[in-house]
Amino acid sequence: MATINTNYQKLASGYLFPEIARRTGIWQKNHPGIPVLRLGIGNTTEALPPAVCLAMKQKIDELSDRSTYTGYGDEQGDTYLREALVAYYQRYNVQLESTEFFVSDGAKSDAANIQDLFGSDNVVAIQDPAYPVYVDSNVVGGRTGLFNPERGCYDGFVYLSSTEENGFIPVPPSEKVDLIYLCSPNNPTGSVATHAQLKAFVDYALEHKSVIIFDSAYSEYITEEGYPHSIYEVEGAKRCAIEINSFSKFSGFTGVRLGWTIVPKELACENAESGVLNAMWNRRQCTFFNGASNIAQRGGYAALVGEGYAQSRALVAYYLENASIIREGLKRVGLTVYGGVNSPYIWAKTPNGMNSWDFFDLLLENCHVVVTPGSGFGPAGNQFVRVSSYGHREQVVQAMRQIEENLKL
Amino acid sequence: MATINTNYQKLASGYLFPEIARRTGIWQKNHPGIPVLRLGIGNTTEALPPAVCLAMKQKIDELSDRSTYTGYGDEQGDTYLREALVAYYQRYNVQLESTEFFVSDGAKSDAANIQDLFGSDNVVAIQDPAYPVYVDSNVVGGRTGLFNPERGCYDGFVYLSSTEENGFIPVPPSEKVDLIYLCSPNNPTGSVATHAQLKAFVDYALEHKSVIIFDSAYSEYITEEGYPHSIYEVEGAKRCAIEINSFSKFSGFTGVRLGWTIVPKELACENAESGVLNAMWNRRQCTFFNGASNIAQRGGYAALVGEGYAQSRALVAYYLENASIIREGLKRVGLTVYGGVNSPYIWAKTPNGMNSWDFFDLLLENCHVVVTPGSGFGPAGNQFVRVSSYGHREQVVQAMRQIEENLKL
Numbered sequence: 001m002a003t004i005n006t007n008y009q010k011l012a013s014g015y016l017f018p019e020i021a022r023r024t025g026i027w028q029k030n031h032p033g034i035p036v037l038r039l040g041i042g043n044t045t046e047a048l049p050p051a052v053c054l055a056m057k058q059k060i061d062e063l064s065d066r067s068t069y070t071g072y073g074d075e076q077g078d079t080y081l082r083e084a085l086v087a088y089y090q091r092y093n094v095q096l097e098s099t100e101f102f103v104s105d106g107a108k109s110d111a112a113n114i115q116d117l118f119g120s121d122n123v124v125a126i127q128d129p130a131y132p133v134y135v136d137s138n139v140v141g142g143r144t145g146l147f148n149p150e151r152g153c154y155d156g157f158v159y160l161s162s163t164e165e166n167g168f169i170p171v172p173p174s175e176k177v178d179l180i181y182l183c184s185p186n187n188p189t190g191s192v193a194t195h196a197q198l199k200a201f202v203d204y205a206l207e208h209k210s211v212i213i214f215d216s217a218y219s220e221y222i223t224e225e226g227y228p229h230s231i232y233e234v235e236g237a238k239r240c241a242i243e244i245n246s247f248s249k250f251s252g253f254t255g256v257r258l259g260w261t262i263v264p265k266e267l268a269c270e271n272a273e274s275g276v277l278n279a280m281w282n283r284r285q286c287t288f289f290n291g292a293s294n295i296a297q298r299g300g301y302a303a304l305v306g307e308g309y310a311q312s313r314a315l316v317a318y319y320l321e322n323a324s325i326i327r328e329g330l331k332r333v334g335l336t337v338y339g340g341v342n343s344p345y346i347w348a349k350t351p352n353g354m355n356s357w358d359f360f361d362l363l364l365e366n367c368h369v370v371v372t373p374g375s376g377f378g379p380a381g382n383q384f385v386r387v388s389s390y391g392h393r394e395q396v397v398q399a400m401r402q403i404e405e406n407l408k409l
Numbered sequence: 410m411a412t413i414n415t416n417y418q419k420l421a422s423g424y425l426f427p428e429i430a431r432r433t434g435i436w437q438k439n440h441p442g443i444p445v446l447r448l449g450i451g452n453t454t455e456a457l458p459p460a461v462c463l464a465m466k467q468k469i470d471e472l473s474d475r476s477t478y479t480g481y482g483d484e485q486g487d488t489y490l491r492e493a494l495v496a497y498y499q500r501y502n503v504q505l506e507s508t509e510f511f512v513s514d515g516a517k518s519d520a521a522n523i524q525d526l527f528g529s530d531n532v533v534a535i536q537d538p539a540y541p542v543y544v545d546s547n548v549v550g551g552r553t554g555l556f557n558p559e560r561g562c563y564d565g566f567v568y569l570s571s572t573e574e575n576g577f578i579p580v581p582p583s584e585k586v587d588l589i590y591l592c593s594p595n596n597p598t599g600s601v602a603t604h605a606q607l608k609a610f611v612d613y614a615l616e617h618k619s620v621i622i623f624d625s626a627y628s629e630y631i632t633e634e635g636y637p638h639s640i641y642e643v644e645g646a647k648r649c650a651i652e653i654n655s656f657s658k659f660s661g662f663t664g665v666r667l668g669w670t671i672v673p674k675e676l677a678c679e680n681a682e683s684g685v686l687n688a689m690w691n692r693r694q695c696t697f698f699n700g701a702s703n704i705a706q707r708g709g710y711a712a713l714v715g716e717g718y719a720q721s722r723a724l725v726a727y728y729l730e731n732a733s734i735i736r737e738g739l740k741r742v743g744l745t746v747y748g749g750v751n752s753p754y755i756w757a758k759t760p761n762g763m764n765s766w767d768f769f770d771l772l773l774e775n776c777h778v779v780v781t782p783g784s785g786f787g788p789a790g791n792q793f794v795r796v797s798s799y800g801h802r803e804q805v806v807q808a809m810r811q812i813e814e815n816l817k818l
Contacts (some may be wrong), residue, residue, distance in 0.1 A: 001679035002587040005526040007704040008689050018695065043480040053473040056704065057466055063665070064462040066801065071452040071663035103513050105666075105702070112697040116549070119412040137695045140525070178411040211411040254480035255703035256472070257434035257514075280417050286427065288521040288546045293514070293702045294664035295465065392475065 007140050012147035016376035037399040041371040042388045044252045051308030052299040060296035073291045076104025084304045094232040101316045104281035105292050107217045107246035107259040112137040122178035128159040129377030134181040142367040152379035161380045169197050183215040188377045188386035189347040190339015192227045198234045206238035220250040220316050222342045236265035251303035251312040258296040322389035322396045329400030346387040351409045367402040416549050421556035425785035445807040449779040451797045453661045460717030461708040468707035482700045486512025493713045500794045503641040514701050516626045516655035516668040521546040531587035537568040538786030543590040561788035570789045579604050581613035592624040596796035597786045598756040599748015601636045607643045614649035618679050621650040629659040631751045647673035660712035660721040667705040728753045731798035738809030755796040760818045776811040
């Protein structure tokens, strides 16, 4: 008699974005012919860089000829790509070895799967609000109790509130925790941690033998000086942190799929000396994964070097200009906004203490603009919405026009 | 104090293929300049079908233009591909809905991840020998005791011996088990289950409310009439079986990465009525995965229809001709061989009761040919090696020549 993993039953509700799609779909059905402007999902909209396209086509040409065809690659990723990633980190004065990199089909997969390296009794701390994948994967991994509808939280998690008061970067917890998820530049709040703020977490982790899971998927969006692009810019971080990153937002790979995870050889924890976690993730990837698409990997390499890098940087600049337009537009209608400077996301406070799904519905109904309700990222997001700068310029401008004309506060 | 998932420590040794690569690498280092012929890993070697390459390049062209660019797709796979898969199964008179298909980055990922849907106390039955991923993923999932070096087995698994006596297709277990992994055409033995043999497992599963994980990654290699290509050709299978398949061996996607899993809505088990497991896998994929590469998906569609399908069938025919050459060559040197007719794999008995790693070393040393030791797939494989037909024709012919000339039995 097969039985299911009952941890799945603890999951409170459908994943955030399907719920947004559902509500938007219903509205569209009831309002045929009226276009909806989508600033909800962080989904890239502009063309892939030409150098990336060219490189991927060249790989397909190689695959179309038996003398240059390749089948299975290394589960850890192609060596040329891992070496390019080593060089990529050297611009931040971070020295890593290629065998500390694990190329994957994207940061989401890695962010969800990484928890499997740790015991189910580990106590998990997450920023509140946070990318739902950190939460849901640990629910399935058995590290929580039930969802508490009154608090809007899972029992067993330690929530680190990211609020206006702390600039949306919390301090380390007062209690002892084992795993800490950090994301900077932050999804959804658009805030970015300083060196000192990250150092506080690294010091905490080293003191308590905790492991930090650091999501830097938006690091290319940092425009201001002095913010770390990698947690390994902080001394000691290699002994306590795993870093996850992606080509999705940097170079438009959301649909092409490519990311990477760094598990330093120095990383250790209570019952695993240096090297063990690196070897475990290697074993995990060799058993549960068969390498990222070789076509995507060739494209990823092109994004890291020469013209492809410049073209990717131009893509990031395009979305950051969108972010600036959104930020200024929302300010003009009187909303309080955060983020959007070192991040593609604007974190906008709802007017008059409105809750975030109500404000979502209001913006959809009156302005025909889709955003992401902050409460979908955790209880501390309940009076915020996330506005994404991923969209065509003309649609972003139009969305701001519709909000300015139709949002009555 | 973070602690590791100690189930990883139960894993007996490195994954099979890295160990083969290690031994081959040492031999090559000691014998520079002598070419090694690889019939070990089931890794495709021939060019991708032209129609597949064309389709993927067209998708890249679309991605290079903002008016046709697409970002994140559905986690379950693109609708046009899932509908093509529905049509693909209709040729076997199997009727499925597109929402029962989940497109992924490959069968290996799905075969490893599917166990996460089930409780850690489920008793798992596997064919012996079997693809190591079924075993290792369940070790990590906590469904076994320790590896027993004397028996060459994990405590807690139920091993269904596939032997010469039963034609390498075992009967259902006498005891009660919860999850049953079946692979037909079988990797590594090359055997294929009849309708009656599969029906015995389906009847068992329905009686005991077990769930069958059916791996049909080699179904396109069935050349003889009367063997099921899908477990859903057996009545009642939708109520008790998940099926996993891949574009890797059918159309050369080993490096491009694309596969699919079918979780029928009728599927149920002890504590989950019909629909629950389909919804759980949907939730799992939406949380731990972000869709297969959109380039690979366009290629996969091309492999299923029209010219692309014919070209993919020609690829399969090429490898099957290799299989025939291997089969006949090994017979001529006096080895007893199985498989290679409805499968790309030949399962060859070692001479004089030699154990399989010794025979691996002998073939490498004397013939410079790499095969896969049968014991890497389980204790019942200890007096067999798997010979793969994936290779250029001239290398397969050369390998057989070297075996015929240098293998002294």
